[in-house]
Amino acid sequence: MPITVCRKEHFNAAHRLHNPAWNDEQNQTTFGKCNNPHYHGHNYELIVRLTGDIDPATGYVYDMKRLSDLIKREILDTFDHRNLNLDTEEFRHLNPTAENIAVVIWNRLRPHVEEHLAMSVTLYETERNFVEYHG
Numbered sequence: 283m284p285i286t287v288c289r290k291e292h293f294n295a296a297h298r299l300h301n302p303a304w305n306d307e308q309n310q311t312t313f314g315k316c317n318n319p320h321y322h323g324h325n326y327e328l329i330v331r332l333t334g335d336i337d338p339a340t341g342y343v344y345d346m347k348r349l350s351d352l353i354k355r356e357i358l359d360t361f362d363h364r365n366l367n368l369d370t371e372e373f374r375h376l377n378p379t380a381e382n383i384a385v386v387i388w389n390r391l392r393p394h395v396e397e398h399l400a401m402s403v404t405l406y407e408t409e410r411n412f413v414e415y416h417g
């Protein structure tokens with residue numbers, strides 16, 4: 283019977299939503315205050331979920347300490363307290379929307395989790411705006 287283990291983390295990051303192929307007016311119309319050329323920050327809340335069967339030997343689907351260490355190494359050490367547009371390779375040429383950040387996070391974690399486990403990522407950009415990605 284599959285069951286889901288979840289780990290919640292948070293990180294702070296600055297970003298600017300911008301499409302370099304558009305002029306200033308198009309960018310402003312589309313992205314509004316998130317197009318501020320001086321950037322702005324969010325307190326991101328990240329939930330990673332792993333779904334699978336319980337290992338009868340351990341009683342675990344996946345060791346949450348191991349999941350915590352993985353998220354710290356692959357996500358927090360890379361994105362926490364960074365300017366996503368300027369400081370990270372991933373978003374140098376990719377608009378750091380909540381959708382794109384969630385997909386990047388999923389892609390960074392997936393190779394490190396056993397294939398028989400299903401993985402999803404929920405990313406809150408604000409208390410009321412969040413995205414989910416299941417791969």
Ligand SMILES: Nc1nc2c(c(=O)[nH]1)N=C([C@H](O)[C@H](O)COP(=O)(O)OP(=O)(O)OP(=O)(O)O)CN2
Pocket residue numbers: 299316378379380381407408409410411
């Ligand atoms: N599909 C998307 N839409 C929007 C994204 C996004 O990443 N994907 N991002 C933004 C802004 O960056 C930000 O999330 C919006 O901030 P804000 O309007 O302040 O949202 P709040 O929830 O804090 O405030 P409300 O007044 O409750 O909306 C915009 N759109």
Ligand SMILES: [Zn+2]
Pocket residue numbers: 297316322323324
């Ligand atoms: Zn924003």
